[in-house]
Amino acid sequence: MGNKLAFQPMDAVITVGTNTAGSFPVAIQLVDGGGNDMQVSGKVFCYLAKDSAGATICVDATDTTSMAGGTDGLMVEAAGFATAVSGNFVSETDGDIDITAIVLTTKTAYLVVVLPNGRLVISSIMTYTA
Amino acid sequence: MAKLAFDPVDATMSVADAATATPDITIQLVDGAGNDMTESRAVFAYLSKDADGATICVDGTDTTEIAILTDGLLVETAADIAGWLVSEADGDIGVTVTVASTKTAYLVLVMPNGRLVISDAMTGYTSG
Numbered sequence: 001m002g003n004k005l006a007f008q009p010m011d012a013v014i015t016v017g018t019n020t021a022g023s024f025p026v027a028i029q030l031v032d033g034g035g036n037d038m039q040v041s042g043k044v045f046c047y048l049a050k051d052s053a054g055a056t057i058c059v060d061a062t063d064t065t066s067m068a069g070g071t072d073g074l075m076v077e078a079a080g081f082a083t084a085v086s087g088n089f090v091s092e093t094d095g096d097i098d099i100t101a102i103v104l105t106t107k108t109a110y111l112v113v114v115l116p117n118g119r120l121v122i123s124s125i126m127t128y129t130a
Numbered sequence: 131m132a133k134l135a136f137d138p139v140d141a142t143m144s145v146a147d148a149a150t151a152t153p154d155i156t157i158q159l160v161d162g163a164g165n166d167m168t169e170s171r172a173v174f175a176y177l178s179k180d181a182d183g184a185t186i187c188v189d190g191t192d193t194t195e196i197a198i199l200t201d202g203l204l205v206e207t208a209a210d211i212a213g214w215l216v217s218e219a220d221g222d223i224g225v226t227v228t229v230a231s232t233k234t235a236y237l238v239l240v241m242p243n244g245r246l247v248i249s250d251a252m253t254g255y256t257s258g
Binding site: 086117118119120 | 138173
């Protein structure tokens with residue numbers, strides 16, 4: 001393999017699906033330095049933010065109540081700490097990660113993906129009113 | 131496309147009130163071209179007992195708190211000891227650390243390329 005940087009996750013495409021009673025499916029596609037979908041598993045840190053700049057983390061049970069892995073990928077988290085608002089996620093070999101975030105009524109949240117180079121990629125808004 | 135020249139590869143840290151129980155640390159993330167960052171970035175950080183970053187502090191023994199003082203966001207992954215620091219859009223982060231009496235601590239930033247940037251000592255505090 002030549003330029004290994006070309007095969008690191010350098011970007012992400014985040015798609016927020018339609019919520020069901022505040023439960024939002026979020027699909028992440030990790031993209032490598034060459035602009036292509038990842039072809040190996042990659043790891044990113046993620047958290048839920050109250051604002052579109054990722055500057056304020058959500059409060060568990062006040063803004064959101066859950067952040068968990070979905071169909072694709074794996075959530076790797078130290079047991080018992082901040083599991084509801086942040087965590088490390090490992091993609092499948094095609095760079096896919098699915099996350100389900102539960103947003104409380106009248107609240108707003110954004111999923112923030114922290115890439116290995118420290119760059120933040122932030123989802124579109126997730127807002128829900130019962 | 132993000133370019134390496136614009137990734138955070140260095141940081142300057144200024145420790146204020148280093149000999150008190152609650153020193154403050156001002157952090158400026160710097161990109162690969164040597165300029166202050168111009169967008170928010172995240173770096174992993176932890177408190178260390180030594181200047182090499184080789185031994186992590188014990189919460190409740192060496193230190194009892196790390197929190198945002200002014201700029202940025204801390205997403206803790208180990209309570210009061212470690213977590214992700216997210217800068218403001220100008221690369222600034224401001225934190226405060228609570229150091230236990232007679233103990234010494236250093237703030238260690240893990241840059242995305244794995245390099246450690248370590249603060250000056252926060253030491254000299256003796257209660258009473």
